Amino acid sequence: MKRSTDRILTTHAGSLPRPEGLREIVGAKSAGQPYDEVDLARRLQSGVADIVKQQVDSGIDIVNDGELSKTGFSDYVQERMGGLETRPSRAYASRIAGRDVSEFPGYFDETTGFPGGRQRPTGLARMLVSCISPLSYTGQASVQSDIGNFKPALQGVAVEESFLPAIAPGTIEHWLQNEHYPDDESFLFAIADVMHEEYKAIVDSGFLLQIDDPDLGDGWQIHNNLNVAEYRKYAELRVDALNHALRGLPAGRMRLHVCWGSYHGPHLYDIPLRDIVDLILKVQVGGYSIEASNPRHEHEWRVFEDVKLPEGTVLIPGVVGHATDFIEHPELVAERIVKYAGLVGRENVIAGTDCGLGTRVGHPKICWAKFHALAEGAQIATKQLWG
Amino acid sequence: MKRSIDRILTTHTGSLPRPMDLSAMLEEFDKGELPDQGKFESLVRESVSKVVKIQVDSGVDVVSDGEQGKVGYSTYVRHRLTGFEGEGSATARSDWADFPEAIARLPRPSTVSRPACDGPIDWKDREAVQRDIANFKAAVSASPPAEAFMTAASPGVIAHFLLNRYFPTREAYLARLADVMKEEYNAIHQAGFLLQVDCPDLAMARHLMFPEISNQDFVKIAEANIEVLNHALSDIPPEAVRMHLCWGNYEGPHHRDIPIEEILGAVLKARPQAFSFEGANPRHEHEWEVFKNVKLPDGKIIIPGVLDSTTNYIEHPKLVAQRIVRYAELVGKENVIAGSDCGFGTFARTNYQVEPEIVWAKFRAMAEGARLATEQLWG
Numbered sequence A: 001m002k003r004s005t006d007r008i009l010t011t012h013a014g015s016l017p018r019p020e021g022l023r024e025i026v027g028a029k030s031a032g033q034p035y036d037e038v039d040l041a042r043r044l045q046s047g048v049a050d051i052v053k054q055q056v057d058s059g060i061d062i063v064n065d066g067e068l069s070k071t072g073f074s075d076y077v078q079e080r081m082g083g084l085e086t087r088p089s090r091a092y093a094s095r096i097a098g099r100d101v102s103e104f105p106g107y108f109d110e111t112t113g114f115p116g117g118r119q120r121p122t123g124l125a126r127m128l129v130s131c132i133s134p135l136s137y138t139g140q141a142s143v144q145s146d147i148g149n150f151k152p153a154l155q156g157v158a159v160e161e162s163f164l165p166a167i168a169p170g171t172i173e174h175w176l177q178n179e180h181y182p183d184d185e186s187f188l189f190a191i192a193d194v195m196h197e198e199y200k201a202i203v204d205s206g207f208l209l210q211i212d213d214p215d216l217g218d219g220w221q222i223h224n225n226l227n228v229a230e231y232r233k234y235a236e237l238r239v240d241a242l243n244h245a246l247r248g249l250p251a252g253r254m255r256l257h258v259c260w261g262s263y264h265g266p267h268l269y270d271i272p273l274r275d276i277v278d279l280i281l282k283v284q285v286g287g288y289s290i291e292a293s294n295p296r297h298e299h300e301w302r303v304f305e306d307v308k309l310p311e312g313t314v315l316i317p318g319v320v321g322h323a324t325d326f327i328e329h330p331e332l333v334a335e336r337i338v339k340y341a342g343l344v345g346r347e348n349v350i351a352g353t354d355c356g357l358g359t360r361v362g363h364p365k366i367c368w369a370k371f372h373a374l375a376e377g378a379q380i381a382t383k384q385l386w387g
Numbered sequence B: 001m002k003r004s005i006d007r008i009l010t011t012h013t014g015s016l017p018r019p020m021d022l023s024a025m026l027e028e029f030d031k032g033e034l035p036d037q038g039k040f041e042s043l044v045r046e047s048v049s050k051v052v053k054i055q056v057d058s059g060v061d062v063v064s065d066g067e068q069g070k071v072g073y074s075t076y077v078r079h080r081l082t083g084f085e086g087e088g089s090a091t092a093r094s095d096w097a098d099f100p101e102a103i104a105r106l107p108r109p110s111t112v113s114r115p116a117c118d119g120p121i122d123w124k125d126r127e128a129v130q131r132d133i134a135n136f137k138a139a140v141s142a143s144p145p146a147e148a149f150m151t152a153a154s155p156g157v158i159a160h161f162l163l164n165r166y167f168p169t170r171e172a173y174l175a176r177l178a179d180v181m182k183e184e185y186n187a188i189h190q191a192g193f194l195l196q197v198d199c200p201d202l203a204m205a206r207h208l209m210f211p212e213i214s215n216q217d218f219v220k221i222a223e224a225n226i227e228v229l230n231h232a233l234s235d236i237p238p239e240a241v242r243m244h245l246c247w248g249n250y251e252g253p254h255h256r257d258i259p260i261e262e263i264l265g266a267v268l269k270a271r272p273q274a275f276s277f278e279g280a281n282p283r284h285e286h287e288w289e290v291f292k293n294v295k296l297p298d299g300k301i302i303i304p305g306v307l308d309s310t311t312n313y314i315e316h317p318k319l320v321a322q323r324i325v326r327y328a329e330l331v332g333k334e335n336v337i338a339g340s341d342c343g344f345g346t347f348a349r350t351n352y353q354v355e356p357e358i359v360w361a362k363f364r365a366m367a368e369g370a371r372l373a374t375e376q377l378w379g
Helices: A024-029 A037-056 A075-080 A142-155 A184-204 A215-222 A228-245 A273-280 A296-303 A330-344 A364-386 B019-029 B037-057 B075-079 B126-143 B156-163 B172-191 B204-208 B216-234 B262-267 B285-292 B317-330 B356-378
Strands: A081-088 A127-137 A163-167 A177-178 A208-212 A255-260 A287-290 A314-320 A352-353 B147-153 B194-198 B241-244 B274-277 B300-309 B337-340
Touching: A024 A037, A024 A075, A024 A352, A037 A163, A037 A364, A037 B285, A075 A081, A075 A142, A075 A184, A081 B037, A127 A184, A142 A163, A142 A184, A163 A184, A177 A184, A215 A273, A228 A273, A255 A314, A273 A287, A296 A330, A296 B204, A296 B317, A314 A330, A314 A364, A330 A364, A330 B285, A352 A364, B019 B037, B037 B126, B126 B147, B126 B172, B147 B156, B147 B172, B156 B172, B156 B204, B156 B216, B172 B194, B172 B216, B204 B216, B216 B262, B241 B300, B262 B285, B274 B285, B300 B317, B300 B356, B317 B337, B317 B356, B337 B356
Parallel strands: A127 A177, A163 A208, A208 A255, A255 A287, A287 A314, A314 A352, B147 B194, B194 B241, B241 B274, B274 B300, B300 B337
Antiparallel strands: A081 A127
16 A cells, blocks of 8 residues: 655545436446446446546545445445345334434424434435345355446546445444344454455455445444443454454555545534553554544544554545535645544654545535645645655 | 633624524515514514523523524514615625635525614614513523623624615714614623624625625724724723624635735724634634734634534534634633524524534533533643
């Protein structure tokens, strides 16, 4: 994995705005409804090429495929796993604002736990998905198709590096009920074995692998009855399962993304980074992407005053974010980068985003404008740090 | 005006959410369709009393009446003054204009009307400010705060929202507004409250009203507005007045906002002892650095926003403290009061940018942050 050897590199957390019409077809495919296979393949190919170009034009050094083939960053693996059964349900699987909801009943919709009337709940919440028999990975063709769309898109464009995201076992648990395995541990490790195949396919293709693991941050609000010690135990098991899924893969070719749920809302009861940072850093990867710019987590740069990054790894703090349509001022971006560089070393900081901007900012153009601000801020920081 | 002598004081910009039923009634009032004046007035009185108590309970030191009886912080004057019957027009936002496809997705704009000035300006409801004062006095005697302030629109911001179609020149329009508004300013001062004059025109008007001219030419306009404002405030000692400037209280790109650096020289010529400005949102947060180069004149107080008034995220108290301490180290701790970027109820409406219950939680975070900053700064 490249690091910021002679300038601050830029990247982002993964999901990007979908081109017009694509989300509907991807949704139809996922729901088992009729769709035009040739049309989808054509749209994905050109869509991924366009979105790579868009990232490059906006100053992003380490780019991805925008997750265009996926319904969502997590539920996409429903189509890539055997052993599942999906049943319509009125219940909602998990509430990622589970501790905030009861304190702010005017803001959150009581049934869904989502911000009422402001953001639509994600589709996955309307179905209950259960594991009813041994899990298996059935997604080889899908992941190869992602790889196949991404490779040609990178031809003839100048990027430093490229990554493909995949979801972590702990986050899959958010929507997958266990009705087969005897306990949490065997269930989690079975998910880990399944996901290992996807992770390996991505690493083998030569792309960086990004593991998306909001669970480490937002599991705390979902499991709102646990105290910190109990939660750490919960999280540690998920970290162990993730490391099991990453076994044998080169840490230097993988990075981890952790967040506290990208919904806009109070986030009053988010677990402090300090309470879980050692667990995050136990994940055997070469880079760690964390939220660092929204008003609930911006102050946490100071955690790195006394927490050391594992040798050889990089930190990817969010210096622009999904939380607002304000375009961060490049001077603010630079200020944020320089603070981290001062603590962990300039070569160990890559400038990133808090979370995926794809579905969370008001318009695709806001996303690109934020990337421009990110790139400009990285340039300013580079000048300050390298002189 | 109290300052942060032995601890960091907290305040905010002034406007706060109105209860749903009052918001609905204010919208009717704005349309000239208020069926029950008596019910309206008692609802306003009750809301002011509640909103003062909730501020005190949430740890706000310098409280306001939340502008409960006003349709909006600037356009309310048209209900109190003659001469505003002309057809108005809303100003375009030049930053959003750079994102034309995004405009369609914007939330419903406020329905508060913005008529143009089409006749001589004079008072038609001198009692309105006296009702505000009476409501606020009753509320603060029931829930006593450290200090209390009441807001009023500056001539410049009135001219921004209510266009001139009557006076021969902009200067003449502003001069008349100043002469008339002076009465309201004096009334608030004589009632014993701090006066806050709201002056978004000094920053926001750059990209909303004068996108075509240079920054330099805009600063001349801002300076002229300040001269008029100083005239309107001439009867009131500077230490009894604070002013608020901002770049428009909306969640949007804001990439065309004029840097505070460009207008600060003009702002420091204004008569009020204290000025409040945005310091928390991602377009202006970095501007604390300006005070590395600009020396705050003796006696002045700054009220930087440490809460973003456009997001439902609740600022972490430690972030609030970090923000306060940065300013305190540059201008002196006794010259900083913690505030909010802008109001939480700029216009009366039934759906606010920030949910009311989240506003109060933000205030509690600010109070906690001020306490943490106080510990660091006073040791």
